[in-house]
Amino acid sequence: MSRARNRWGWGFEDAVVTTAEARAAAGGVVEMLGFGSTDVEEPVALGDVELPPPRISLPPRLAAIFADSDADRAAHAYGKSYVDTVRALRGVYEHVPDAVARPRDEHEVEAVLEWAADANAAVIPYGGGTSVVGGVEARVPARFDGAVTLDLGALDALREVDPVSRAARIGAGASGPRLEEQLGTHGLTMRFYPQSFELSTLGGWIATRAGGHFATGATHVDDFVESVTAITPSGRWTSRRLPGSGAGPSPDRLLLGSEGILGVITEAWVRVQPRPQHRASRAVRFASFAAGAEAVRAVAQSGLGPANCRLIDALEAQQTGAGDGGHAVLVLGFESTDHPVDQGLARALALCAEHGGGWDDATGPGDGAASAWREAFIRMPYLRDMLLRLGVLADTFETAITWDRFAAFHEAVVAATREALGEPCRVTCRFTHVYPDGPAPYFTVMAPARRGDEVAQWHEMKRAASDAIIAAGGTITHHHAVGRDHRPWYDAQRPDPFAAALRGAKAAVDPGGILNPGVLVDA
Helix, strand or coil: CCCCECCCCCCEHHHCCCHHHHHHHHHHHHHHHCCCCCCCCCCCCHHHCCCCCCCCCCCHHHHHHEECCHHHHHHCCCCCCHHHHHHHHCCCCCCCCCEEECCCCHHHHHHHHHHHHHHCEEEEEECCCCCCCCCCCCCCCCCCCEEEEEECCCCCCEEEEECCCCEEEEECCCEHHHHHHHHHCCCEECCCCCCCCCCCEHHHHHHHCCECCCCCCCCEHHHHEEEEEEEECCEEEECCCCCCCCCCCCHHHHHCCCCCCCCEEEEEEEECEECCCEEEEEEEEECCHHHHHHHHHHHHCCCCCCCEEEEECHHHHHHCCCCCCCCEEEEEEEEECCCCCHHHHHHHHHHHHHCCCECCCCCCHHHHHHHHHHHHHHHHHHHHHHHHHCCEEEEEEECCCCHHHHHHHHHHHHHHHHHHHCCCCEEEEEEEEEECCEEEEEEEEEEECCCCCHHHHHHHHHHHHHHHHHHCCCCCCCCCCCCCCCHHHHHHHCCHHHHHHHHHHHHHHCCCCCECCCCCCCC
16 A cells, blocks of 8 residues: 655655654754744645636546646645745645646657647646755746646656666656665665655656765766656657767766756666675764865775765754764765775775774764764654744755865855844755765755745745855755756856757757746746
8 A cells, every 4th residue: 555645745644743743842842953933833734725726628538647636736736845845834835737647658648748739738747746946846937828747656667677787777757665676676776865765756866867875976866877768749769778978969968957848757777786785884073074074075085985975064963863063973884786895994984084083883872873864864854844833944955066165165155044044043064975076065954934934034045045156166956956946046057058059959859848847948
């Protein structure tokens, strides 16, 4: 029996922090943060929400795959960003799809696109619905007569396995657990674990250039893709399956990060591997985040290639139970399918020691700190929703910057964010991925919410943080995608000739501009 999704927030209903649990935790939250409320806000029931009626008539020949109930439409109206959750919690649905289509194969995807073009309906491809940047919201131009969400969840089968080349052909609708379950029957794994793993899908990972498990090396889904298939209004797009190619611009790379505007991704060949048999890890303490950052740079530039190399500042380590609040913590881990990795860990620890790092034995508190952080990492989206109900604005944003600019960048972004939120507030930072030439800093913000005005408050914070990121030379996103929320800063970041080329590509494959209009380019 499938688990029911939470209508208004993250995850599954049976894993949501209950009202009773939130009330029990409220006092401790307020004491720890210094702000918040013990008054737990209740979500508005869907039965008390009045959605606008559908604006378009559904095609009788596709009736078996279409739905337009309030429950279906509301469930596909938003992603899972902070502002999405605020609005859904309160029953505010500003942009609702007129219908939801659930195709069962590529022919039905083609049929939906053909019908939508004739009906002047925008089509929003939808995987797991975990977008935190407005990527799946039916916020489309007024020139359309309606909007349809194209839910690809039924395209979730493992279709082919090549054990010799270690690759598999998988339907784009496969969620992380579904994908791993099917690969597991063949003794294989993709080993790709974004924080949204339990809900997000392979197609969504590819469309948004998601970041996964590995902190070095194969960090983005790009590194796992061999071939991608997509359906466009102009025809089927499938690339030749190859380990690499120098034959012009890559068709796969054009679909990677395309966010549904160049075609509906239906399947992909991805690299897989046996489950790792060799692992070694430590939690390393540093007197300051800056000292930890220098150690991480040394490890990233050493060629050792740790699977995990996540530096957490002292405040976040304390909040997640991974530290004492006086030290930054580096969660450092190595793994291999072939050989022991203890020597790699030992050398990485030696580099950490040169920068003042210290650690306990693997069975001591250091290992427990890493476990505590991993557990908190998985629960973070559920806890964010609980904090919202307690009057706390809690959100994240991420970026990437070169090592030479990181110190000034970190200071500027934190200062701008704190100024926008005012006091009291908390702004913490961790590295999710690291490269020889720079880290991917991931910021978490917490502040007293202006109850009833959270959306405006969030926009003030987001604008200040994003302006600071672009001004200091960072990217508006390392792995959360662009969507609708990041468009102004994405437009500032990319070269104008490239923007023109992207518009030309969209016009070629989607002449009517029906695929996710408003994302990446204007129609």
